[in-house]
Amino acid sequence: MIVEVWAAHPDPGLARLLSAAELARAERFRQAADRARSITGAALLRAYARSLGTAEVRRHCPGCDGQDHGRPEIDGAQVSLSHSGDWVLLAAAGVPVGVDVEAAPVDAAVASQLLAPGEDTPDLARSWVRKEAVAKLTGTGLLRPLTGIRIDTGARGWTAELDGQAYAGCDLDLPIPAAVAAAAEVEIRLRSPAQTRAELFPNAG
Numbered sequence: 284m285i286v287e288v289w290a291a292h293p294d295p296g297l298a299r300l301l302s303a304a305e306l307a308r309a310e311r312f313r314q315a316a317d318r319a320r321s322i323t324g325a326a327l328l329r330a331y332a333r334s335l336g337t338a339e340v341r342r343h344c345p346g347c348d349g350q351d352h353g354r355p356e357i358d359g360a361q362v363s364l365s366h367s368g369d370w371v372l373l374a375a376a377g378v379p380v381g382v383d384v385e386a387a388p389v390d391a392a393v394a395s396q397l398l399a400p401g402e403d404t405p406d407l408a409r410s411w412v413r414k415e416a417v418a419k420l421t422g423t424g425l426l427r428p429l430t431g432i433r434i435d436t437g438a439r440g441w442t443a444e445l446d447g448q449a450y451a452g453c454d455l456d457l458p459i460p461a462a463v464a465a466a467a468e469v470e471i472r473l474r475s476p477a478q479t480r481a482e483l484f485p486n487a488g
Contacts, residue, residue: 292371
């Protein structure tokens with residue numbers, strides 16, 4: 284299963300590509316850096332939807348049934364967003380998919396909230412993004428403890444198990460920990476920030 288991953292750096296100038304509702308969502312963030320990441324994520328969703336021949340990007344929150352927030356939805360693909368530090372990522376596939384990126388160090392104190400019984404890892408940050416990607420894929424987010432997700436690393440990536448269901452995963456080749464999880468074995472097609480910008484502005488140059 285091919286998973287498209289579009290990578291970008293936060294750019295508040297992308298606000299000109301957004302709708303009034305998308306801008307209003309970004310303005311809820313007090314910090315300029317958070318607003319820039321929100322704007323960039325919304326722009327990536329719009330660009331990917333356009334690449335599929337549709338302009339509509341919907342939101343749905345299963346918790347409250349709200350339409351102005353929650354997981355993004357695009358006809359023709361399953362999508363997931365993540366942003367941290369100087370990175371914004373969009374993952375898209377034909378099956379449920381989750382992506383996570385983390386710029387901040389993961390403190391050893393969170394190990395008890397992260398690792399399953401008997402699970403050990405020398406890289407907590409890597410384990411964190413893998414489990415977060417699985418949580419986003421399944422739609423549980425942080426509603427359920429990450430200790431319920433068990434990660435096993437193999438020669439061609441890693442697998443995860445949650446409630447008896449197996450998921451496939453792959454780490455991304457980025458300067459900070461990032462990972463994708465999907466409901467089937469994945470092959471990653473990662474677009475660099477420069478390649479992604481060409482999708483954002485297809486008529487430039």
